[in-house]
Amino acid sequence: MNPVLAAERLGRILPGEMPVTLVRDIDLEVERGEFLVIMGPSGSGKSSLLYLLGLLDTPTSGRVLLDGQDTSGYGEDQLANTRLRRLGFVFQFHFLLAEFTVLENVRLPMRRLGALDEETARHRAKDLLDQFGLRDHAHKHPHQLSGGQRQRVAIARALANDPMMILADEPTGNLDSHASANVQEILHNLTRQMGKTVVAVTHDLNFAGAADRRIGIVDGQIDLDWQM
Amino acid sequence: MSVQLAIAVTQLISRRRPTLVSLTGIALGVAFFLAVSSLMRGSERDFIKRLIDNSPHITVSDEYRHAQKQPVRERWPEGAIEVRRVKPLTEVRGIRGHGQKLAFIESLPGLRAAPVLVGSVVLTFAGRIEGVTLNGIIPEKMKGVSTIEEKLIHGSLEALATNPNGIAIGDGLAKKFGLEMGSVVNVSSPAGEVRTLKVTGIFHTGNVNYDDSQTFVLLKRAQGLLDRANRINRLILQLDDPYAARETAAVIERRIGYKSLSWQESAEDLMSVLLVRNLIMYSVVAAILVVASFGIYNTISTIVMEKIQDIAILKSMGFHARDIRRIFLAEGLILGALGSLIGVTLGIGLMWLLAQVEIKPPGATEIVHLPIYWGWEQYLMAAGFALASAAGAAYLPARKAGQVQPVTILRGMA
Numbered sequence: 001m002n003p004v005l006a007a008e009r010l011g012r013i014l015p016g017e018m019p020v021t022l023v024r025d026i027d028l029e030v031e032r033g034e035f036l037v038i039m040g041p042s043g044s045g046k047s048s049l050l051y052l053l054g055l056l057d058t059p060t061s062g063r064v065l066l067d068g069q070d071t072s073g074y075g076e077d078q079l080a081n082t083r084l085r086r087l088g089f090v091f092q093f094h095f096l097l098a099e100f101t102v103l104e105n106v107r108l109p110m111r112r113l114g115a116l117d118e119e120t121a122r123h124r125a126k127d128l129l130d131q132f133g134l135r136d137h138a139h140k141h142p143h144q145l146s147g148g149q150r151q152r153v154a155i156a157r158a159l160a161n162d163p164m165m166i167l168a169d170e171p172t173g174n175l176d177s178h179a180s181a182n183v184q185e186i187l188h189n190l191t192r193q194m195g196k197t198v199v200a201v202t203h204d205l206n207f208a209g210a211a212d213r214r215i216g217i218v219d220g221q222i223d224l225d226w227q228m
Numbered sequence: 229m230s231v232q233l234a235i236a237v238t239q240l241i242s243r244r245r246p247t248l249v250s251l252t253g254i255a256l257g258v259a260f261f262l263a264v265s266s267l268m269r270g271s272e273r274d275f276i277k278r279l280i281d282n283s284p285h286i287t288v289s290d291e292y293r294h295a296q297k298q299p300v301r302e303r304w305p306e307g308a309i310e311v312r313r314v315k316p317l318t319e320v321r322g323i324r325g326h327g328q329k330l331a332f333i334e335s336l337p338g339l340r341a342a343p344v345l346v347g348s349v350v351l352t353f354a355g356r357i358e359g360v361t362l363n364g365i366i367p368e369k370m371k372g373v374s375t376i377e378e379k380l381i382h383g384s385l386e387a388l389a390t391n392p393n394g395i396a397i398g399d400g401l402a403k404k405f406g407l408e409m410g411s412v413v414n415v416s417s418p419a420g421e422v423r424t425l426k427v428t429g430i431f432h433t434g435n436v437n438y439d440d441s442q443t444f445v446l447l448k449r450a451q452g453l454l455d456r457a458n459r460i461n462r463l464i465l466q467l468d469d470p471y472a473a474r475e476t477a478a479v480i481e482r483r484i485g486y487k488s489l490s491w492q493e494s495a496e497d498l499m500s501v502l503l504v505r506n507l508i509m510y511s512v513v514a515a516i517l518v519v520a521s522f523g524i525y526n527t528i529s530t531i532v533m534e535k536i537q538d539i540a541i542l543k544s545m546g547f548h549a550r551d552i553r554r555i556f557l558a559e560g561l562i563l564g565a566l567g568s569l570i571g572v573t574l575g576i577g578l579m580w581l582l583a584q585v586e587i588k589p590p591g592a593t594e595i596v597h598l599p600i601y602w603g604w605e606q607y608l609m610a611a612g613f614a615l616a617s618a619a620g621a622a623y624l625p626a627r628k629a630g631q632v633q634p635v636t637i638l639r640g641m642a
């Protein structure tokens with residue numbers, strides 16, 4: 001069976017007067033249901049790699065294969081559609097829309113996709129919130145929640161359209177140790193109970209310890225010897 | 229509601245103050261547009277109405293639009309022939325075969341026609357002499373084509389029919405000559421005829437020149453005075469739809485040959501002045517709306533800048549560039565539509581207030597209200613302009629929002 005995600009000689013150079021190499025020559029395969037953690041020093045290119053894997057950024061060399069499909073020929077719309085249906089993002093900052101309630105935030109991707117009718121979508125959003133212990137907060141606005149709760153809403157939103165993979169960039173970067181452990185457990189459970197694939201960037205050793213596999217990035221390249 | 233529209237509405241509601249400011253701008257622009265337009269169009273209509281009411285819609289006269297060609301030119305249009313010292317055949321003045329022609333005209337739907345013989349005569353009374361225009365009319369027919377009947381302040385047109393020696397004159401002339409109802413004047417024509425007529429009607433149209441120089445007598449009497457037995461030299465037409473005058477005049481002229489002048493044609497210079505006036509007025513009020521739409525541009529640009537992270541996250545989530553564009557275009561259109569709605573309401577209020585204003589035009593005796601035009605197309609135009617400039621104002625920030633690259637924003641955050 002194909003790896004759910006594969007990178008082949010992936011490179012990204014920021015053009016300009018002084019071109020900056022963000023990522024170079026990355027070869028990587030991620031199995032279905034795997035919990036993979038990317039680590040490395042600050043500024044080493046972890047986020048840049050995650051954006052490429054998540055089809056948010058386009059590589060200047062090499063390619064990304066999703067479920068065995070080459071994505072290098074995709075146009076903007078096809079990339080967006082793929083992100084909408086098959087990928088979910090969680091960032092260090094929750095990026096919830098401040099004017100919408102928690103429930104509405106979770107429903108946004110469903111409404112854009114339009115695959116479910118309103119009633120079913122509302123149900124699904126409530127179920128997701130329920131699953132992360134946010135049942136009583138569905139009608140609050142993001143600013144009424146704690147950091148850990150907000151990050152859980154962001155995870156629920158990332159799961160809205162039932163993607164096959166979650167990409168997380170330092171999802172616990174802003175959380176205290178208790179909330180971190182909670183988010184880590186949730187992401188772990190996604191791979192174990194729901195069969196999702198999770199690729200997460202982290203500086204958190206506990207978090208990394210729970211993963212199936214860890215890779216180190218230094219200077220935009222995979223460094224097999226890298227240890228924290 | 230589509231998710232794009234939901235986001236647009238939410239963003240506007242959350243940015244209450246700039247939203248209200250740009251709404252006010254558009255609303256005031258639309259209201260002002262309507263007030264100015266209704267006043268300008270109202271006065272124009274008032275003016276045209278006077279024009280239409282006080283002059284024949286179509287006048288058929290005993291002239292040809294083009295000089296008749298010499299027969300030799302007709303026969304050999306390209307020929308190198310020259311016949312010198314020829315003059316056009318002397319026309320017997322008057323409309324030939326006017327009975328038939330009148331019958332044809334009256335067979336057309338939606339109009340009334342009256343034959344008139346117009347000529348110059350000299351009025352003498354108590355040693356004073358004045359040249360005036362004599363209109364020989366058939367009172368019955370004249371009533372259908374002219375408002376002169378309503379303008380009579382003494383006597384009536386019927387009096388002419390019952391008293392063949394009656395004459396109706398304007399109050400200006402009456403004052404100048406010291407004439408009253410029943411006064412007797414001498415009228416002499418260039419043909420040498422002299423009659424003694426009795427004043428049986430005095431009219432006041434408000435047009436000084438007209439009231440000073442026009443007189444009406446029975447057609448038969450005029451034909452006698454001017455020595456033009458059985459002739460007329462003018463047909464005066466009144467239409468149910470005055471705006472059809474141009475087409476109808478063309479139809480008549482094609483059929484009977486004589487020059488048929490619609491009121492539009494005879495007032496062509498005035499009409500083009502009015503057109504230019506409207507163009508200037510609408511350019512100015514549209515410019516006001518364009519200026520007002522800068523408020524919308526400002527509001528939406530600010531929202532785009534403030535919500536750049538939301539835009540980035542929506543795009544990373546899978547929203548297309550055009551979804552994002554639609555959000556901000558929708559905001560512009562919502563502001564435009566809401567502003568138009570408030571503006572139209574406000575504008576109608578302003579128009580109503582203006583309609584209450586009483587003025588006394590210089591030279592007029594009676595107090596009149598400002599003429600306000602209530603036509604619906606103004607509302608459409610104002611709202612249309614407002615919507616178009618709102619959409620235009622929203623377009624640039626919307627396009628910019630659509631082009632936001634989520635990665636650029638995310639990198640900047642880290």
Ligand SMILES: Nc1ncnc2c1ncn2[C@@H]1O[C@H](COP(=O)(O)OP(=O)(O)OP(=O)(O)O)[C@@H](O)[C@H]1O
Nearest residue numbers: 014020022041042043044045046047048049639642
């Ligand atoms: N717009 C930019 N222009 C120039 N250099 C940039 C730009 N954005 C990022 N970089 C550089 O690219 C490199 C990789 O950045 P990236 O954010 O991927 O690192 P990271 O491993 O995620 O770091 P951190 O752990 O601090 O989040 C860094 O050295 C950074 O300085």
Ligand SMILES: [Mg+2]
Nearest residue numbers: 046047048642
């Ligand atoms: Mg990073």
